[in-house]
Amino acid sequence: MKPIDSLDKCTTCTTCVAYCPVTRATRAFRGPKLTGPASERFRLLDEMTPGPNGEIEALDYCSNCKNCDIACPSGVKISTLNMMARGDWCREHKPPFRDWVLSHGTRFGALARLFPAALVRLGMTNPLTRWLLDRFGVSAKAPLPVYASKSFRQLFAKHMSGKTPGAKKVVFFPGCYIEDYDPQTGMDLVVLLERAGYEVIVPQTGCCGVPLIANGFMDEAAEAARVNSAELVRLSSPDVPILTLCPSCGLMLGQEYGEFFPDVDDVHTLSPRLEDACEFLIGLVERGELDISSLRPDRERLIYHAPCHLRAQGIGKPGLELLRMLGTHVEDAQAGCCGISGSYGFKKEKYDVATTVGKELFQTVKKSGATCCVSECGTCRLQISHHTGVPTMHPVSRLRQMLN
Ligand code: SF4
Ligand code: SF4
Incomplete structure (x- = not known):
């Protein structure tokens, strides 16, 4: 069902409001029922007030956490409607440069890796940088991740050098967090899979697109969906699953690509081939494949x-x-x-x-x-x-x- 078709299922029960953590935390957000299905009706009629203090300011507070969707007894795709509305707004009105930077972190990973790790850490965490970032709109108190000195793909290429292909195969989609900030977690999975006799295939894919969608760059996210799904479908099969370590990547590839970009053919093949890495490891332990x-x-x-x-x-x-x-x-x-x-x-x-x-x-x-x-x-x-x-x-x- 298209997200827009779920709109008329809203019975205005307000369950989503009770489960929305942002509604509880700030009065700046009008809550999922109002910003989602209720406002969507006006958006469809082109009758929303854009701002200041209008529709977009309220919509901007939705964190895309999905708790409203989980709670809604009628299956209304509330957060998806919110993100699509934000995407429409941002097509016409450029989002702040700060939001572009935050949603394009992968572009800076390769640059950061040109410098020694200690220098990158110092550069990103010293008080002057944090003060400047704060002026730029990134909180000086926020727990920003630091770029790893080697990307996941660099560690993986070194690890695989000289290895012969295994009989059993899995595709591992690392996503941007593992690739740029936390490559060791990705390598931990690779080692466990190899211990169970699997050859791990890492596709030439980029970020899944969740940060792009959350910051209003819907067209770039559509391109990410097209490129990623084509590559993943090419490398996987019903016998060669695609594993994810990051839940946001899993949700995006398996569910949200189909909701946001139903016209991209390959996205519909992904879902049955996807598996959460922990789910897959449970199966390996149960079948005795992982010693x-x-x-x-x-x-x-x-x-x-x-x-x-x-x-x-x-x-x-x-x-x-x-x-x-x-x-x-x-x-x-x-x-x-x-x-x-x-x-x-x-x-x-x-x-x-x-x-x-x-x-x-x-x-x-x-x-x-x-x-x-x-x-x-x-x-x-x-x-x-x-x-x-x-x-x-x-x-x-x-x-x-x-x-x-
Ligand atoms: S929980 Fe679902 S049905 Fe109830 S108000 Fe929210 S969107 Fe409407
Ligand atoms: S996705 Fe948005 S509306 Fe839904 S629960 Fe999270 S913050 Fe609230």
Whole structure:
């Protein structure tokens, strides 16, 4: 069903309002019912007030966290309608340059890697840079990720040099976070898959497009969907699945490409071939394909945070399930959204909103006494560490540690 066709299913029950974390955190946002289906009717008639303090200002506060979609009993695609409306607005009105920079982080990764890692870290974290960024609209307090000295693809190419192709194959879509900021988590997955006898194929793909959509660059996101889906369909098959480590990439490739860009043929082939990496590893352990005989018991106390974009996929919590099936003591935080929503919480005017949204989760993590918080989403991990001081890790990296 096209997102626009879900509009008339709204029964105005207001369930989405009760579940929207941003509505609870700020009065600047009018809430999902008003900015979503209610406003869409006026947008269709071309009767919305653009601003100041009109439609676009209210719409801009939607973080695309998807909690409204998860809660809506009628299946209205509220956040998708919001993002499409924002995309339409931004076609006519250029978004701020700050939003362009935040949604095109991959463009700067190659440049950053020309310099020594310590210099990049210093350049990105020193007080003068942060002060300048703050003037530019990126909060001086925000937990910005730092570019890794080697990209995932660089580490992977070195790792694969001289290796012979394996009999069983999987495609791994790293996405921009693993590629530029957290390549080690990607390599942890590669090592586990190879241990189970798989050859890992890394496609020539870019960012999935979630940051582009969230910042209003809908046409660029459509191009990303076209290029990424063509390459992924070419390399995968019903027997060669596509794995993702980042829940936002999984949601985008498997669900949102079809909603936003139904005219791109290849996007409809992706969904049945996609699998969350933790889900895939659970299958490997259950079938005895992944040898866990050398597993060291994890005696630490862990807490798990389920990212909103994982919950929106309706596939349960495979990261939590994987760690529990290996005997790990891990508590499920069940404390809602962390607030960061990709680059949303980096923005100066949204930092406090994101902090308020994540408050319950931060308190839960701190109170738990856990020594590590596991979660699949890279920016959730940044936000949790920033507000709690508790170290964070992807469940796949935890498993690799247990097998070392
Ligand atoms: S939860 Fe769904 S049906 Fe209820 S008001 Fe929100 S969009 Fe409408
Ligand atoms: S996507 Fe999140 S912030 Fe936006 S309306 Fe839905 S629940 Fe609220």
